[in-house]
Amino acid sequence: MELNQPLLLQLYAYWDDRRGQRRFPTRDDIDPLDLKFILGSLILIDIETTPLRFRYRLFGSEIARRQGFDMTGKYNDQHPWPEFAARVRGVYKGVMENSEPALIRRRGLIGDQPMDHQSLILPLGRDMVEMILVGVIFSPADKADLTEDPV
DSSP, X not given: OOOOOHHHHHHHHHHHHHHTTSSSOOGGGOOGGGGTTTGGGEEEEEEEXXXXXXXXXXXXXXXXXXXTOOOTTOBGGGOSOHHHHHHHHHHHHHHHHHOOOEEEEEEEEETTXXXXXXXXXEEEXXXXXXXXXXXXXXXXXXXTOOOOOOO
């Protein structure tokens, strides 16, 4: 799948610049003031390893508004959409294990509105992936095309 959302491309370029020659930047390398262009559309995830769980430290206000709920402080397995939660858990785990960014695209109804949203999942950490930064951009979708792209 191709990354084609301008704000996500800008987020990726920022992340790439901040990592320099490393596989990924640390959380300390990321300055929220630099991310004003996408701040309400960001998710920051803490990784707990025993047992493996993903906790939403930050769930952007624009994402919460669009989806109708706020996951800040909650775990991925508490997400009200169980199938989507299982899907993103697999992606988060892959990003953690491979130390590589990933992209999710989901097309479906949010409330009664057809939406297309892309999520860019970016690893953060020192020697290993310790956190995940996600940018989520929503676009109106055509009701005729509400299928999900493979991860």
